[in-house]
Amino acid sequence: MNNPLLHNAGNQGMRQIDIVKIYSNKKCLVIDDFPEIRGSLTRMLRTFGVPSIDTAANGEEAIKACGHKKYDVVLCDYNLGAGKDGQQILEEVRYLRVLLMTSLFVMITGESSREMVLGALECQPDDYITKPYTQQSLQVRLNKAIVRHETLLPIKKFISEGNYQAALDTCNELITQGHRYASDCLKMKGQLHFLLKQLKEAKDMYESVLSKKPVIWAKLGLGKTQLELGNFDAAEQVLKSVIAEDDRYIEAHDILSDVYSKRKDMNLAQQSTENATRISPKSVLRHRKLAKLAEYNHDDDTAIKSHQHSIKWGMNSCHESEQDYFNYARKVSEVIKGDESTDAKMLGRQAMNMLDRARKRYSDKPEVMVQAQMVETQVQVGLGDEKKAQASATKAKSMYNDLAAPPVATTMEFARSMQAMNEDKAAKELLTHLAARHEHDEDIMQLIDGISAEPISDGGKLVAAKLTKEGISSYETKSFSTAIDVFIEALATYPKHSGLNLNLVQAIIADTEASGFKEKYEKLCRRSMRAIGDIGPDNKQYKRYSFLRKQLEKHYPEAIS
Numbered sequence: 001m002n003n004p005l006l007h008n009a010g011n012q013g014m015r016q017i018d019i020v021k022i023y024s025n026k027k028c029l030v031i032d033d034f035p036e037i038r039g040s041l042t043r044m045l046r047t048f049g050v051p052s053i054d055t056a057a058n059g060e061e062a063i064k065a066c067g068h069k070k071y072d073v074v075l076c077d078y079n080l081g082a083g084k085d086g087q088q089i090l091e092e093v094r095y096l097r098v099l100l101m102t103s104l105f106v107m108i109t110g111e112s113s114r115e116m117v118l119g120a121l122e123c124q125p126d127d128y129i130t131k132p133y134t135q136q137s138l139q140v141r142l143n144k145a146i147v148r149h150e151t152l153l154p155i156k157k158f159i160s161e162g163n164y165q166a167a168l169d170t171c172n173e174l175i176t177q178g179h180r181y182a183s184d185c186l187k188m189k190g191q192l193h194f195l196l197k198q199l200k201e202a203k204d205m206y207e208s209v210l211s212k213k214p215v216i217w218a219k220l221g222l223g224k225t226q227l228e229l230g231n232f233d234a235a236e237q238v239l240k241s242v243i244a245e246d247d248r249y250i251e252a253h254d255i256l257s258d259v260y261s262k263r264k265d266m267n268l269a270q271q272s273t274e275n276a277t278r279i280s281p282k283s284v285l286r287h288r289k290l291a292k293l294a295e296y297n298h299d300d301d302t303a304i305k306s307h308q309h310s311i312k313w314g315m316n317s318c319h320e321s322e323q324d325y326f327n328y329a330r331k332v333s334e335v336i337k338g339d340e341s342t343d344a345k346m347l348g349r350q351a352m353n354m355l356d357r358a359r360k361r362y363s364d365k366p367e368v369m370v371q372a373q374m375v376e377t378q379v380q381v382g383l384g385d386e387k388k389a390q391a392s393a394t395k396a397k398s399m400y401n402d403l404a405a406p407p408v409a410t411t412m413e414f415a416r417s418m419q420a421m422n423e424d425k426a427a428k429e430l431l432t433h434l435a436a437r438h439e440h441d442e443d444i445m446q447l448i449d450g451i452s453a454e455p456i457s458d459g460g461k462l463v464a465a466k467l468t469k470e471g472i473s474s475y476e477t478k479s480f481s482t483a484i485d486v487f488i489e490a491l492a493t494y495p496k497h498s499g500l501n502l503n504l505v506q507a508i509i510a511d512t513e514a515s516g517f518k519e520k521y522e523k524l525c526r527r528s529m530r531a532i533g534d535i536g537p538d539n540k541q542y543k544r545y546s547f548l549r550k551q552l553e554k555h556y557p558e559a560i561s
Contacts, residue, residue, distance in 0.1 A: 016143075019049075019143050019146070019147065020048070020049035021049075022146060022147070022150055023045075023048050023049035023050045023146070024049050024050075024051060025072075026050050026051075026052070026072040026073050026146075027052040027053075027054075027069065027070065027071050027072050027073075028045055028050045028052065028053045028054070028071060028072065028073040028074070028075065029053075029054050029055070029056060029062065029065055029066070029069075029071045029073070029074045029075070030042055030045070030053060030054070030055045030056070030075050031055070031056045031057075031058075031059075031061075031062045031074065031075065031076040031077060031080070031086070031089065032055075032057070032076075032077040032080070032108075033057055033058060033077065033079075033080045033081045035057070037077070038055040038057070041075055042055060044135050044138060044139070045075075047135065048139055048142065050073070054069070054071075057080075058080055058081070058083050058084070059080060059083050059084025059085075059088060059089045059092075059316065060083065060084070062074075062076070062089050062093075063084075063089065063092055063093060063096070063098070066093050066096075066098040066099045067096070067098045070103070071099065071103055072103055072104065073103070073104045073106070073146065074099065074103060074104065074105045074106065075106050075108060076089055076090070076105065076106070076107055076108065077108050077109060078107055078108065078109035079109060079110070083316055084316040085316070086107050086108075086109070087107075087122075087123050087282065088282075088316050088317055088318070090105055090107070090123045090125060091123050091317065091318060091319075092317070092318035093105075094123070095318045095319075096318065100156075100160040101156045101159060101160055102153060102156045102157050102160050104126045104127075104145060104146060104149045105125045105126050106125060106126060106127045106128070106129060106142065106145060107125040107127070107128050107129070108129045108130075108131065108133075109128075109129075109130060109131065110130070110131035110132070122250055122280050122283070126145055126149060127141065127142075127145040129141055129142075148181055148184070151174075151179070151180075151181050152181060152184060152185070152188070154170055155167045155170045155171055155185070155188060158170065159188075159192070164192050164195045164196050165196065167188070167192055168189060168192040168193070168196065171185040171186075171188050171189040171192065172185075172189070175189070186205075186209060187217050187218075187221075189205060190202050190205050190206055190209075190217075190218070190221045190225075191221070193205060194221070194224065194225060194228070199225055199228055199229050200229075202221065202225045203222065203225045203226065203229065206218045206219075206221045206222035206225060207222065210222065216242060216245070216246075216249060219238050219239075219241060219242045219252075220239075220242060220249070220251050220252060220255070222238050223235045223238045223239040223242070223252065223255050223256075223259075224255050226238065227255060227258055227259050227262070230262075232259050232262060232263055235255070235256075235259045236256065236259050239252045239255055239256045239259065240256070243256070247275070247279075248279055250276050250279050250280050253272045253273070253275045253276035253279070254272070254273070254276050254286070256272045257269045257270075257272035257273045257276070257289075257293075260272060261293075264485075264489065266293060266296045266297050267297055269293055270290065270293040270294060270296075270297055270299065270302070273286065273289055273290045273293055274290060274302070277290055277306075277309070281309070281313070282313045283313070284310050284313050284314045284317050284319040284320070284324075285319055287306045287307075287309040287310040287313065288306070288310050288324075290302065290306040291303050291306035291307050291310065291327065294306060295331075295492075296488075296492045298523050298524055298527055300331070300334075300335045303331055304328065304331055304332060304335065304347075307324060307327045307328035307331055308328060310324040310327070310328075311324045311325060311328060311354070322358055322361070322362050322365070322368050322371070323409065325354050325355065325357065325358035325372075326355075326358070326371060326372070326375050326413070328351065328354055329351040329352075329354055329355050329375045329376075329378075329379055330375055330378055330416070332347050332348060332350070332351035332379065332382065333348075333351065333375070333378040333379045333381065333382035333420070334382065334530060335347070335382075336348050336382040336383065337381065337382045337384075337530055338384075338530070340384065344383075345383065348379055348382060348383040351379045352376065352379060355372045355375060355376055355379070358372050359372050366399075366402075366403060367403060367406065367407050367409075367410045369399065370396065370399040370400050370403060370406070370410055370413075371409065371410045371413045373392060373395055373396040373399055374396045374400075374410075374413040374414055374416070374417040375413065375417075376392050376396075377389055377392040377393045377396055377417045377420060377421065378416060378417055378420045380392050381420040381421065389420075389421065390421070393417060393418075393421050396414070396417055397414075400414050408434065408438065408444055408447075411430065411434050412431070412434070412447060412448065412451055414430060415427040415430045415431050415434075415451055416451060418430065419451075419453075419496070419533070422533065422534060424453060424533075427451075428452065428453065431448050431451060431452050431456060432456055434448060435448050435456045435457060439457070442459075445457040445459070445460065446460070446493070449464075449493070449494055450493060450494060450495060450496070451496060452494075452496060452497075453496050453497065453498050454494075454497055454498070454499070455494055455497070460493075460494065463490075463493070464490060464493075464494055464497060464500065467486055467487070467489065467490035467500075468490065468499065468500065468503065470486050471483045471486035471487045471490070471503055471507065472503070474486060475503075475506070475507050475510065478510075478514070480507050480508075480510050480511035480514060480515075481511060483503075483507040484504065484507045484508060484511060484521075484524075487500055487503050487504035487507060488504065488524070491504065491528075491531075495531055496531055498531075498532050498535070498541055499541065501528035501529075501531050501532050502528070502532065502541060502544055502545060502548060504524060504525075504528050505525055505528050505529070505548050505552065506548055508521045508524060508525055508556075509548065509551045509552070509555055512555045512556075513555075517555065517556075521556065522556045522558055522559050525552055525556045525559035525560075526556075526558065526559040526560075529549075529552070529559055529560055532545065
């Protein structure tokens with residue numbers, strides 16, 4: 001190591017004068033909503049030897065400050081009143097890369113709620129200090145954190161620059177020396193092997209560590225590596241051992257969810273993600289993931305709640321998106337369609353209120369106003385109010401035509417609205433034109449295929465055809481449950497595909513006639529019939545649709561009510 005002040009870092013007795021010299025080169029930011037505390041912390045840091053100290057009273061000021069100046073140390077209170085909290089500040093400065101891992105971030109809080117502590121730790125601050133603290137206790141804690149950070153700083157710099165091999169070499173050097181922070185280097189080494197795609201080396205290293213001591217970080221690393229290697233059983237076993245020891249390890253639930261997803265066991269994947277959200281409920285990205293899993297599993301209640309939570313926790317997050325409002329309202333429109341109950345009407349009104357909130361929050365974005373109007377059309381269709389739906393659709397079309405360059409999301413929403421109004425031909429033409437402009441963008445093409453009654457992209461057509469063939473093959477051999485699973489998997493990507501939806505209904509009816517009524521299949525049939533919509537005599541699927549509808553009247557009448 002090049003810093004002579006750290007030559008004694010491996011010894012317990014590093015002199016305070018050496019630590020003061022480390023502080024003397026640092027720029028520090030103090031974030032707290034109380035001016036008295038900002039002043040107190042500033043005075044303490046000056047006593048420790050820090051020459052350059054700035055302060056911020058809230059998240060907006062803090063993020064702006066980090067964007068203008070490179071800070072070496074950030075002390076941030078967790079609870080900052082209205083606006084962003086400390087966890088959201090840390091998440092955003094890392095996301096924007098205005099504060100890299102080369103800077104020390106210390107969270108300070110007087111709160112001790114499980115939700116807050118686990119959520120804050122999930123964002124991985126370098127240290128965590130609880131109130132009350134004295135100048136002496138803060139100094140002891142900060143000294144330890146800064147000496148450790150300074151020792152590992154060369155490794156962190158290499159990682160921030162993307163030079164993982166150099167970081168790995170430096171880790172190995174400190175490990176070989178038997179350095180005081182060798183265990184930290186060992187942990188980073190496993191992550192670096194993973195980043196370098198050296199999965200066998202990562203696996204061997206984690207197993208070597210675990211053969212000596214069953215440390216949690218090595219178990220988590222091994223579980224993640226086994227997943228990447230495709231060893232799903234081994235990954236599940238080690239992750240379950242972590243959860244059995246302490247089920248508050250959020251990462252174990254997240255990785256286990258990915259294991260189940262790879263196995264196509266989406267119910268267990270959903271359960272694992274639900275467990276993670278219960279432990280740490282403030283992650284917007286995790287709620288969105290849960291909504292997708294619930295959608296796959298036809299769990300409408302969980303999907304709606306997850307969209308609500310995405311909106312709630314997105315309010316002060318760097319991951320905030322207007323699409324969360326639209327995903328919620330759109331989902332409600334699907335669920336309430338054909339339901340004339342009081343609960344359905346209430347849910348529809350809540351969706352309308354959420355759209356109004358989106359309009360107010362994003363009033364400076366014309367494209368959001370247009371998309372909100374389009375989703376409102378779908379909600380009015382769901383509520384069964386044809387007159388209001390038509391008026392909303394007319395207004396939405398006019399607003400859309402006034403946009404100089406409609407964004408992709410707005411154009412796709414327009415197609416959904418036309419589908420809701422049974423203008424399938426116009427919707428298909430719009431999506432076909434959109435696909436022609438974005439034929440080389442796989443993500444956009446996948447979204448377009450998901451909205452279309454049939455895939456538009458060549459890749460989508462091939463995948464849908466392959467899965468259709470697979471499902472029909474199982475159906476013909478009377479493996480009805482397998483056929484049902486295949487069609488469910490296909491519909492997760494192509495939910496509007498009329499042929500796949502009819503295939504699913506047909507397989508369910510065959511299974512029911514062979515094995516009897518199953519309540520879960522009633523929900524699947526209801527979803528498919530909603531997705532298909534009203535098919536007229538001129539549609540090539542009309543005869544099949546009419547036959548299957550009569551079969552549903554006999555076996556699952558609630559699916560078409």
